[in-house]
Amino acid sequence: MTTRIVELRRGILKKNDELAAGLRASYAAAGVLVLNLVSSPGTGKTAFLERTLRELKARGARVAALVGDLETDNDARRLAASGAPVRQINTHGICHLDAEMIGKHLDGWEGVALGALDYLFIENVGNLVCPSSYDLGERIRVVLLSVTEGEDKPLKYPTLFNSADAAVITKIDIAVPCGFDRELALRNINEIRPGIRIFETSAKTGAGMEEWLAYLAEARAGQS
Amino acid sequence: MHELSLVTSIVETVNETLAANPGARVLEVRLRVGALASVIPESLEFCWGIVSEATPLEGSRLVVIVLPVVVHCEPCGIDSELDGVQSFRCPRCGEPCAEIRQGRELEIDSIEIDDGEVSE
Numbered sequence: 141m142t143t144r145i146v147e148l149r150r151g152i153l154k155k156n157d158e159l160a161a162g163l164r165a166s167y168a169a170a171g172v173l174v175l176n177l178v179s180s181p182g183t184g185k186t187a188f189l190e191r192t193l194r195e196l197k198a199r200g201a202r203v204a205a206l207v208g209d210l211e212t213d214n215d216a217r218r219l220a221a222s223g224a225p226v227r228q229i230n231t232h233g234i235c236h237l238d239a240e241m242i243g244k245h246l247d248g249w250e251g252v253a254l255g256a257l258d259y260l261f262i263e264n265v266g267n268l269v270c271p272s273s274y275d276l277g278e279r280i281r282v283v284l285l286s287v288t289e290g291e292d293k294p295l296k297y298p299t300l301f302n303s304a305d306a307a308v309i310t311k312i313d314i315a316v317p318c319g320f321d322r323e324l325a326l327r328n329i330n331e332i333r334p335g336i337r338i339f340e341t342s343a344k345t346g347a348g349m350e351e352w353l354a355y356l357a358e359a360r361a362g363q364s
Numbered sequence: 365m366h367e368l369s370l371v372t373s374i375v376e377t378v379n380e381t382l383a384a385n386p387g388a389r390v391l392e393v394r395l396r397v398g399a400l401a402s403v404i405p406e407s408l409e410f411c412w413g414i415v416s417e418a419t420p421l422e423g424s425r426l427v428v429i430v431l432p433v434v435v436h437c438e439p440c441g442i443d444s445e446l447d448g449v450q451s452f453r454c455p456r457c458g459e460p461c462a463e464i465r466q467g468r469e470l471e472i473d474s475i476e477i478d479d480g481e482v483s484e
Contacts, residue, residue: 143479152370302449
């Protein structure tokens with residue numbers, strides 16, 4: 141028996157990474173800012189995105205959203221109420237979105253061309269573990285955390301928090317009854333991802349939305 | 365977790381590599397997995413036997429090399445290994461470190477194969 145070692149040095153997710161690189165290039169060529177929204181189930185991604193889409197549209201921005209869930213098109217229907225084009229991706233049991241799913245759903249999306257958009261939001265499957273490994277070609281990965289979840293979420297899920305570019309705290313209108321320790325939450329986020337931009341928001345009252353929208357406009361202006 | 369799909373992808377990649385070596389059998393597959401890759405080595409091993417069955421990888425060992433997080437500290441100008449993933453600070457000066465130099469790896473390092481030639 142003759143045995144030998146073959147060096148491979150290949151990324152396990154190489155296929156996804158290559159597809160994501162292709163998507164990133166097409167987003168850049170189209171001049172659309174793409175964001176990937178990630179959180180646990182129940183953080184309020186959809187409510188936050190509904191408000192974001194509505195406010196951006198009111199300011200004349202051209203927006204669209206892809207939304208991932210295991211099953212149902214409930215979220216897509218909610219988001220479509222904003223008037224923005226929305227497409228549901230059902231993963232049928234898969235715990236995250238991947239670049240291939242994004243590519244497929246962008247390709248056959250009737251009436252939506254990347255070049256005619258200013259912002260494209262991708263609402264990932266509610267999961268704080270798996271989406272961290274899958275690049276969707278996004279420019280900005282946003283992690284959301286609600287005041288009902290506990291301030292130590294960043295410490296429990298460091299991988300995802302560490303891979304995020306911005307953090308959004310949601311439901312701050314109910315922070316007081318929830319006994320939410322704001323200082324502790326901010327400290328924990330910063331411990332895992334030093335220097336990250338943090339937005340404290342309420343989709344219900346609109347608190348913090350101005351700052352968030354200003355950040356989006358800045359990021360979009362900065363990409364061209 | 366998605367360890368099953370990761371293992372499937374590893375087996376596919378190794379099989380592609382073997383296309384150049386017909387008749388070869390895989391003895392060992394070595395992975396490099398960063399502490400921030402959110403992958404559990406035990407789960408990979410659990411799936412390994414199932415996915416590699418009836419392929420040239422059947423019976424092979426899976427070796428997972430776990431890489432600690434390495435951060436770069438701007439003020440100190442040095443890279444340091446971290447003990448865990450609960451705090452991203454320079455172990456020397458205590459400053460928060462935003463730059464990760466190692467810890468997100470998720471790759472096949474190498475494979476050991478038996479070419480199947482009979483040796484005297």
